[in-house]
Amino acid sequence: MRIILLGMGVVGGSFLELLELEGADLYRKYGLHPVVIAAADSRSVVYNPRGLDLRNILMYKRTHGSLQGHPNEVEGLDPVRDLDAEVVVDVTPSDFRTGEPGLSHLRAALQTGKHVVTANKGPLAVEMPALIEMFQHKGLKLLFSGTVGGGTPFLRFVGKCLSGERITSIRGVVNGTTNYILNRMEDGVSFSDALKEAQEKGYAEADPSNDVDGWDSAAKLVILSNWAMDLGVTLRDVSVRGIRDVRITEEMLSRGRTVRLIATADESGLRVRPEEIDRKDPLVVPGALNAVSFTAEISGRHTLTGKGAGGRETAAALLRDLVELKMHMGGSEPC
Amino acid sequence: MRIILLGMGVVGGSFLELLELEGADLYRKYGLHPVVIAAADSRSVVYNPRGLDLRNILMYKRTHGSLQGHPNEVEGLDPVRDLDAEVVVDVTPSDFRTGEPGLSHLRAALQTGKHVVTANKGPLAVEMPALIEMFQHKGLKLLFSGTVGGGTPFLRFVGKCLSGERITSIRGVVNGTTNYILNRMEDGVSFSDALKEAQEKGYAEADPSNDVDGWDSAAKLVILSNWAMDLGVTLRDVSVRGIRDVRITEEMLSRGRTVRLIATADESGLRVRPEEIDRKDPLVVPGALNAVSFTAEISGRHTLTGKGAGGRETAAALLRDLVELKMHMGGSEPC
Numbered sequence: 001m002r003i004i005l006l007g008m009g010v011v012g013g014s015f016l017e018l019l020e021l022e023g024a025d026l027y028r029k030y031g032l033h034p035v036v037i038a039a040a041d042s043r044s045v046v047y048n049p050r051g052l053d054l055r056n057i058l059m060y061k062r063t064h065g066s067l068q069g070h071p072n073e074v075e076g077l078d079p080v081r082d083l084d085a086e087v088v089v090d091v092t093p094s095d096f097r098t099g100e101p102g103l104s105h106l107r108a109a110l111q112t113g114k115h116v117v118t119a120n121k122g123p124l125a126v127e128m129p130a131l132i133e134m135f136q137h138k139g140l141k142l143l144f145s146g147t148v149g150g151g152t153p154f155l156r157f158v159g160k161c162l163s164g165e166r167i168t169s170i171r172g173v174v175n176g177t178t179n180y181i182l183n184r185m186e187d188g189v190s191f192s193d194a195l196k197e198a199q200e201k202g203y204a205e206a207d208p209s210n211d212v213d214g215w216d217s218a219a220k221l222v223i224l225s226n227w228a229m230d231l232g233v234t235l236r237d238v239s240v241r242g243i244r245d246v247r248i249t250e251e252m253l254s255r256g257r258t259v260r261l262i263a264t265a266d267e268s269g270l271r272v273r274p275e276e277i278d279r280k281d282p283l284v285v286p287g288a289l290n291a292v293s294f295t296a297e298i299s300g301r302h303t304l305t306g307k308g309a310g311g312r313e314t315a316a317a318l319l320r321d322l323v324e325l326k327m328h329m330g331g332s333e334p335c
Numbered sequence: 336m337r338i339i340l341l342g343m344g345v346v347g348g349s350f351l352e353l354l355e356l357e358g359a360d361l362y363r364k365y366g367l368h369p370v371v372i373a374a375a376d377s378r379s380v381v382y383n384p385r386g387l388d389l390r391n392i393l394m395y396k397r398t399h400g401s402l403q404g405h406p407n408e409v410e411g412l413d414p415v416r417d418l419d420a421e422v423v424v425d426v427t428p429s430d431f432r433t434g435e436p437g438l439s440h441l442r443a444a445l446q447t448g449k450h451v452v453t454a455n456k457g458p459l460a461v462e463m464p465a466l467i468e469m470f471q472h473k474g475l476k477l478l479f480s481g482t483v484g485g486g487t488p489f490l491r492f493v494g495k496c497l498s499g500e501r502i503t504s505i506r507g508v509v510n511g512t513t514n515y516i517l518n519r520m521e522d523g524v525s526f527s528d529a530l531k532e533a534q535e536k537g538y539a540e541a542d543p544s545n546d547v548d549g550w551d552s553a554a555k556l557v558i559l560s561n562w563a564m565d566l567g568v569t570l571r572d573v574s575v576r577g578i579r580d581v582r583i584t585e586e587m588l589s590r591g592r593t594v595r596l597i598a599t600a601d602e603s604g605l606r607v608r609p610e611e612i613d614r615k616d617p618l619v620v621p622g623a624l625n626a627v628s629f630t631a632e633i634s635g636r637h638t639l640t641g642k643g644a645g646g647r648e649t650a651a652a653l654l655r656d657l658v659e660l661k662m663h664m665g666g667s668e669p670c
Contacts, residue, residue, distance in 0.1 A: 018633070029499070151634030153496040160495040161488040164364070164658055165651065280621040282640045289617070298353070298651040299486030303640040305617045316500065316633040323499055 001034050001326060004079050004114075006105055007091035008041035008061050011119055011146070014311035015091065015318050016054045022319065032326040038079045039067065042092075045079050046072040080108035087325060089318060090118040091146075096215050096235060099126035106142070110134055117321040119146030119314050125219035129232040141328055143321035148174060148220045151313025152306030154292050156320070158228040165296040167228045169266035172292030173283050174220040176308040177203045177211035178243050178261045180288040182274075185248045186258055203288050203309070213242035214272040217263045221272060225265035228294060233270060241273040252276065260284060336369050336661060339414050339449075341440055342426035343376035343396050346454055346481070349646035350426065350653050351389045357654065367661040373414045374402065377427075380414050381407040415443035422660060424653060425453040426481075431550050431570060434461035441477070445469055452656040454481030454649055460554035464567040476663055478656035483509060483555045486648025487641030489627050491655070493563040500631040502563045504601035507627030508618050509555040511643040512538045512546040513578050513596045515623040517609075520583045521593055538623050538644070548577035549607040552598045556607060560600035563629060568605060576608040587611065595619060 005012060019026075019034055026032040035051040044067040046052060052072060060070050067073060080088055088109045092101050102120035109116045116135070118124075123131060124144060135142040148154050154174075158167060173179050177198050184194035195212065198204045210216045218238040225231045246259050260283060262275045277284060282303035285291045290308030295301045307313055340347060354361075354369055361367040370386040379402040381387060387407060395405050402408060415423055423444045427436050437455035444451045451470070453459075458466060459479060470477040483489050489509075493502060508514050512533050519529035530547065533539045545551045553573040560566045581594050595618060597610045612619060617638040620626045625643030630636045642648055 026499075151631075152637055153634075156496045157492060157639075161491045164361075164655055280619075282617075282620055282624070282626075284615075285617055286615040291617075296486075296651075299488075299648045300642050300645075302487055304492075305638040305640065307635050310635075313634045316631075320499055 001032060001087060001322070001329075002085035003034055003036045004083060004085045004088045005036055005039040005091070006079065006088065007093075008039060008067065009091065009093070010311035011091040011314045011318075012039070013058060013061065014315035015089065016058055018312070018315045018319055020054050026319075026323070030323050030326050032323060034322060037085055038083050040079050041067050044068045044070070044073050045077055046070045047074045047077070047079070047083065048072050078108065080105055080114065081112055085114060086329070087115040087117060087322070090116060090120045091318070092120050094120050094122040094125070094216075094219065096122055096125050096210065096219055099123040103127070106131060110138055110140065113138070113140065115141040115143075115325055117143045117146075117318055117325065119144070119318060121147045121216070121219040121223065124223050125235040127234055128222060128226050129234070132226070141325055143324060144223065145321050146314045146317035148223050149290055149292070149317075150307055150309040151316045152290060152304065152308060153317065153320070154224065154304055155227050157304050158224075158294050162294060162296050162299070162302065165298050167294050167296055169264070169295045170221070170224055170228060170292065171262055171264045171283060172221070172224065172290070173260050173285060174224070174263050174290050174292060174308065175211050175217045175261060176288030176290055177208070178217070179285065179290070181212075182243065182246065182248070182259055182261065183286055185246065186253065191244065191246070212244060214240040214261065217261060217272045218270075221263035221265060221270055224292065225270060229265060231265065231270075237270055239269070239271040239273070243274050246274045253279075256280070258284060336367060336422060336657070336664075337420035338369055338371045339418060339420045339423045340371055340374040340426070341414065341423065342428075343374060343402065344426065344428070345646035346426040346649045346653075347374070348393060348396065349650035350424065351393055353647070353650045353654055355389050361654075361658070365658050365661050367658060369657060372420055373418050375414050376402050379403045379405070379408050380412055381405050382409045382412070382414070382418065383407050413443065415440055415449065416447055420449060421664070422450045422452060422657070425451060425455045426653070427455050429455050429457040429460070429551075429554065431457055431460050431545065431554055434458040438462070441466060445473055445475065448473065448475065450476040450478075450660055452478045452481075452653055452660065454479070454653060456482045456551070456554040456558065459558050460570040462569060463557060463561050464569070467561070476660055478659060479558065480656045481649045481652035483558050484625055484627070484652075485642055485644040486651045487625060487639065487643060488652065488655070489559065489639055490562050492639050493559075493629050497629060497631045497634070497637065500633050502629050502631055504599070504630045505556070505559055505563060505627065506597055506599045506618060507556070507559065507625070508595050508620060509559075509598050509625050509627060509643065510546050510552045510596060511623030511625055512543070513552070514620065514625070516547075517578065517581065517583070517594055517596065518621055520581065521588065526579065526581070547579060549575040549596065552596060552607045553605075556598040556600060556605055559627065560605060564600060566600065566605075572605055574604070574606040574608070578609050581609045588614075591615070593619060
């Protein structure tokens with residue numbers, strides 16, 4: 001399976017490391033032989049039609065900070081449009097206003113007949129219903145496990161484990177940064193100090209306002225609710241409020257209550273907002289963890305909790321999607 | 336798909352109700368047309384080769400307390416051995432010492448070439464590795480989603496959502512009764528009063544010692560760890576301690592700690608025992624909920640929480656297994 005990798009940040013790097021590490025296993029278990037023929041960072045594209053040397057690429061990027069000047073560098077070329085491959089793996093940064101650069105990558109993949117595995121939330125936040133339809137119409141797969149929950153398989157859970165039941169509501173804590181901040185505020189730390197801590201620990205995304213003002217949560221809610229409840233919504237359909245004005249008081253804690261940034265999809269629509277909540281609620285999770293509750297018509301409320309981010313974890317989600325794609329393209333069923 | 340139903344308790348009744356309710360949907364979505372040709376309670380068997388009238392059977396059982404005297408009653412017949420059907424659904428009570436009556440049902444199904452969907456933990460606790468091997472050898476399916484977690488798909492989660500990764504440990508709260516009791520003890524209620532409450536609420540199983548002394552948890556741990564970690568174990572391999580001696584003190588709670596009955600499978604073996612645990616740990620869930628953490632090699636710790644029991648919920652799990660069986664026997668892939 002020939003792969004074009006877009007994005008060489010933390011997730012892109014971890015993805016290449018994981019392919020290196022798991023390569024033999026993937027072939028033995030699933031007949032999947034991934035060959036990365038091209039990799040791009042924001043400045044450069046490297047290309048080898050017989051497959052790049054992953055260890056070499058990783059080392060070069062680490063030493064030089066970019067792929068510029070690498071012996072395999074090719075110039076003046078759009079990797080998705082101009083190269084031949086079965087799948088594009090997109091781990092470029094999410095932009096919730098324009099959806100770019102992800103949106104252009106998806107359009108190019110559609111036009112040139114390539115499947116996509118993506119961890120970029122931007123395009124889905126902006127126009128998921130149309131994208132799903134276009135990929136289906138072309139008979140191409142658009143897989144996006146890595147967009148929500150890092151390595152915690154929220155989407156796969158609701159798709160594979162609750163199938164056959166209607167999902168009546170979703171409520172989740174889907175942004176690790178704000179969850180970390182609110183947990184620290186429970187300990188008496190101020191909002192701004194807690195934000196600083198989160199940034200020092202590498203939890204906060206490039207633009208902290210995406211986290212703190214609720215947009216990252218809203219994008220994930222769009223993806224979750226389209227997938228699980230078939231709502232056909234975009235970011236414009238979500239009412240969004242962030243955590244800048246939140247106060248967590250001693251009095252509140254003594255009543256067994258706290259505040260969490262909750263993303264909800266139910267019969268009254270989609271919203272992200274800080275909510276006072278029972279500290280024993282399964283959505284109240286420590287640190288930068290994520291938690292999502294799916295309420296199914298018959299079997300009730302199911303809550304899944306896990307690390308919501310991380311390079312290695314998100315790379316594991318991308319790998320699961322590649323295996324699913326391989327099964328779709330023809331291969332032996334796993335397990 | 337012709338079904339023989341063994342057991343007409345809460346789960347059996349809910350299963351028939353669900354078939355009534357979802358019948359049309361099951362056919363439309365999955366091409367599954369379930370026909371219950373026989374149903375048995377502890378005293379009687381009713382049989383109609385063209386399919387029983389489910390509403391009538393439910394009503395009769397409710398009014399008379401048993402199936403005895405029903406117009407479709409047949410005597411002197413072993414339903415699994417003597418009747419023709421594709422699948423046996425076993426919801427008879429779990430016995431962790433002998434595995435009976437479930438074990439005999441499974442053996443009869445094996446000998447007469449029938450698939451099995453079961454919620455009976457007994458046979459699996461007693462000899463799961465051998466049973467798995469025998470069903471595989473005969474090319475028959477043995478599906479047991481309903482044995483752990485009621486309608487919460489713990490087994491399906493680890494099988495379908497974390498596939499491709501090695502599971503390095505399992506830690507879970509898998510018995511709702513003891514979790515309810517420990518939660519009430521946190522509120523200052525004594526063990527014996529809390530047990531009484533649990534019984535009044537219908538949480539406790541027929542024999543409360545199965546819950547309170549840890550055997551129900553141990554049986555579920557055997558099933559989970561064989562499935563997720565391929566350990567090849569039985570109940571004899573689990574070190575088991577119950578909650579009769581537990582004390583939850585004010586001092587412990589003020590330190591942010593509490594006690595839960597935790598079932599663990601890791602490199603040092605299988606054990607069930609009350610453990611002091613951080614109150615913020617995702618395994619600390621309220622009421623009679625269940626929670627299981629699976630630690631995967633790459634993506635880390637995932638915790639799934641939900642109602643661990645309930646007739647309707649467990650029936651939903653049985654239905655998911657029937658759909659899976661239908662897919663296996665040939666049918667269109669769901670979703």
